[in-house]
Amino acid sequence: MLRLVVRRLLQLIPTLLGLSVLLFLWLNRLPGGPASAILGERATPTEVARINRALGLDQPVWVQYGRFLKRILQLDLGTSTKTGQPVWDEFALRFPATVELSVAAMLIAVVVGIPLGYLAAKRRGGWLDVASVSGSLVGICVPVFFLALILKGIFAVNLGVFPSYGRLSTGLDATEVTGFAVLDGLLTGELDATWDALVHLTLPAVTLASIPLAVIVRMTRASVLEVLGEDYVRTAESKGLEKNTVRVRHVLRNALLPVVTAIGLLTGSLLSGAVLTESVFAFGGIGSFIKDAIDARDYPVLVGFIMFIAMVYVVINLLVDLAYSLIDPRVRVN
Amino acid sequence: MSTKTDKIDRLAELTQANETTTGASLWREAFRRLKNSKMAVIGAAVIALFVVVAIVGPWLAPHTPTAQTWRGEVFANQGKFVGARGENWFGLDHLGRDMFSRMLVGARQTLLVGVVSMLIGLVVGALIGMLSGAAATLGGRTGRRVDTVVMRFIDILLSLPSLLLAVSIAAVMGQSLTTVMIAVGVVQIPVFARLLRGSMLSQGGSDYVLAAKALGVRRKRIVLTQILPNSLSPVIVQATLSLATAIIEAAALSYLGLGNPDPAVPEWGVMLAQAQRFFDNAPMMAVYPAVGIIVTALGFTLLGEAMREALDPKLRG
C-alpha cells in the first residue's frame, strides 16, 4: 500500500513538470507578456521594460523557466493583480467554501445516483429506468449556469424557500473555526448557523450535483446490468443467500468499481461547474473568485489556480486509486 | 408426400441464409439497429430540424435580427421583457430586437461553433491518438517510449478542468468566436487522442492482428487496413457526443465573457449569456436560447448514445 502511494507520488513529478512548462509558455504568450499580466493592460512601455528587467525577462528562456519553477516549488503563486494579495492567501480564504460546495454536490450525486442507478438496472425497461435514463441524458445537456439561474429564479426569487446568494445570512453571528460553515456551526454548537449554512448550500449544491448525478446514475445502471449477468451472481443466488447479501456483497461491490473511477474523473468537471455555480449564487468560493479573475484578466490568479487544480485532481485520483485497490484485490497484487 | 422432405430442405436453406446475414458487416448491422432505436430516430430528427433551421433560418427570419426596432418600447416598459405576441413570436430582447429572428439566425452560428470545435478536436486528437497508438502497437521499444511521452502530455491536458483550459486559451487569443471554437476544440483533443489510442491498443492485442503479423503483412499495412478501421467506431460515437458538449461548453465560455463580442451575429450561447443579466425580470429571454441549446445537445447525445449501443458488439443479439 505504502509503495503504491510512493510510486504514484513519483509519477506525479513529470506530470506537474510538464504542466509547469505549459503554464510558463502560456504566460509568455499572453497578450503583452507577463509584464502586462502584472501591470494590467494599460501599462506604459517604460514600465513594461522596467518590469521585464526586474523579472529577468532579458535573460535566456531556461533561466526564466528555472526561476518560474523555483517560485512554484516554494508554493509562491504570485500576487493577484486585482486585489494585490498573495494568490495563495486568496485561495486559502476561499478554499473551504468550494470544498464544502463540491463535497455536498458529490454527496448528493452519490447518495441519490447509486441507488437510482441500481434500481433502474434492476427494473430494466420499467418507468423508473426510463425516467432516470432520460433524466440523466437531459441532465448532461443543460448548461450548469442556466440550471443555476432557473433554480434560483424558482426557489429563491419566486417561492423564497431558499436564499438566493451567499453562504450565511448577513445578520447571523457565526463563529469561524475551520471556514467550513456547516462544520463550524456543529463545532461551536451554534446549530442555527449550521442550519443557515445548509439552507444556503442547498441550491448551489443541487445545481452542481446535476452533472455528476447524471453520470453516476448511468454508470451505475450500466455496471449493475453487466454484473447482474455475471456467473458469480448466479452462484450467490444458487447458495440461497439473503437478497440483501446478494445485492450488497455480490452485485454492488463489483458494480461500483467503475463508478469509483468515474467519481475521480468527475472532479475536473465538478470544479468547472463550481466556477459557474458559485458565480450565479455569489457563493464566495474559489469559483466566484476565478470568474472575477477571468473578467479582470488576473493572470497570476489563473496560473496559480490551474497549478492548484492540477494538484487537487492528481491527489483525488490518487485517493481513488487507493480506494479502488482496497475494493479490488486483483489490483492490489499487481 | 414430398412436401415434408422439401420442408426439411427449406429449413436447412433457411439456417444457411441466417448464417450469411449474421456475417454481414458490423456497420450495416449497426445501421439496421439504429433505424430500430427510438433514441436514434428522435435524435436524428432533432438534428435534422436543427440543421435545416441553421441553413434556411436567415431567410425565414421575419425581422432583421440585429435591428433594435422596438428599442423605444422596451425602454418605455422600463426594461421589462416584452413577451410573445403576433408580431414577435418569442418577444423582444433587452435592446428591442426580435427574439424569434435572433433564434433562427443564431442556429447557424451555434451549429458552426459545434461542428468546427468538434472537427478541431477530432482531427488533431485522432491524429495524435493514431500515431501514438500505432507507435505503441507496432513501434517496438522506441515506439512505446514515444507513446508514453505523448500520453503523459495528453493526461496533463485531461487533468485540467475543460472550462479552465478553454479559458486559458481564450486568454491568449483574445475575445472572438474563433477563440471560442478553438478553445472548445482544443479541450476535445485529449479525449479523442486517448480514445483512439486505447481502442487501437486493444485491437492491436487481438488475435487477427497477431495472425496478420504471422502472415508477414507489413506493419504500416496492418495499422491502416486492420487496426485503424476496427478502432474507429468509438471515435465516431464520441464525435457525435462531442457536438453536444461543444455547444454547451461554448455557451459556458460566453457566460464567462469570452464569447463572441460582435452583436451583429446572434449565437444561442451568447444570447443566453446576455439574457442572464435580466433573468429575474425577463426569464423567457434566457429560456428560448437555453431550450434551443438543450434540445440540440440532447439530439446529438441521443444519436451518439444510440450509436454507441448499436456498435457495441457485446449488445448485438
Add this chain to the structure above:
Amino acid sequence: MPLLSVDELTVTFGGRGRTPSTAVDGVSFTVDQGQVVGLVGESGCGKSVTSLALMGLLPRKGVTIGGRAVFDGEDLLAMGPKKLRDMRGSKLAMIFQDPLSSLNPVIPIGVQVTEILERHRGLKGEAARKEAAHLLDRVGIPDPRRRLKEYPHQLSGGMRQRALIAMAVACAPRLLIADEPTTALDVTIQAQILELLKELVDQEGTALLMITHDLGVVAGLCDQVNVLYAGKAVETAGRRELFAHPTHPYAHGLLGSIPRLDAPRGEPLNPIRGSINDKIAWADGCAFAPRCDFYTMECLTGTPQLTEPRTEGHRVRCVNPVLPEAPAEEVPA
C-alpha cells in the same frame, strides 16, 4: 418415491414483442435418493436451462415455465421465492461450469464459503471459519486456513472448482446439480474433480444430477442417463444399457462419433452431420429428423412418443429406433 421427479418441464423464452423460443420442451426424468443421473446432449439442447429452472435461477421476466418438478414431496416450480431461497444451498445445491467467473472476484474464498454456513447453518465467526476450513480440506484443498484468506484469482482452476464444490456441499444437500463441472478444466484436473464428486456422493448419499456433453463423464459416473435433444429427452436408460445398446439414432450417432484409439489409422471419423440449429418443431415430427440417417416419412407425423422397444426401463423417443433385428437404413422411403 424418487427424490426428484421432473414431469413435462417446459421453458419458453421471449417476452414482449419477441418471438418465443422453447428451450426445454417437455422434459421428464427422475432422480432417486443417492443416484447419479446424467443429462446429456449438445450445447443448445436445453440441459443447462433445465438445471437453472430446477434451481429457480431463471429470470422471472420473459420466461414461462411449465410442468412439475417434485423434489422431496414439494413442487419446486410452484414454490414461493422465499421458500426456494431457503431450499437453495441447503437441500439443493449447484456447481457451475466456469469456476473463475462463478466466484466473486473481489471477496476472499473464506467469506464465500462462510456466508452459506451463516445463512443455512447459523454458524458465525470462528465456528464458521473452522467449518469452512474443514470443508476446503475435505474437497482436497491443501493448507485451507491460508486459502480462506485468498481471492479467486490466486487459486488454480482446479482449486477454484474444488472451492465451489465445497460451497455446494457445505450444508449436505439432498441433491447436487453439476452443470458441466469439468468442461473448463484441464484433462488431468477433470479426472480429479470427477473422482472428488464420486467420493462425496458415495460418502454422503447425495443424489447428483450431472449435466454434460461429455460421454466419458457419463461412462465414469452416472447410474442413469437421459439423452436430450432440442428440449426433449430422446432416450433414457441405465448407463450400461445405453452404452451397450444406444437405440435412438441420435444417441447412436453420439456414441459412434467418439474417435476410437483402436481404430485403424486413416479410418474416417463419424460425426453427426449438421448442427442442432437444423431442427424442426417437435409438433411437426422428430426434431432430429433433418440430421438423421434413418429418417422416414413417419418421422414427420407429429411428436414421436417414448416407447420401450428393447428392454423395460430403456425408453426411446423414435419411430425408427436402431435395433439389431431391423436395421433402419433398409426401410424404403
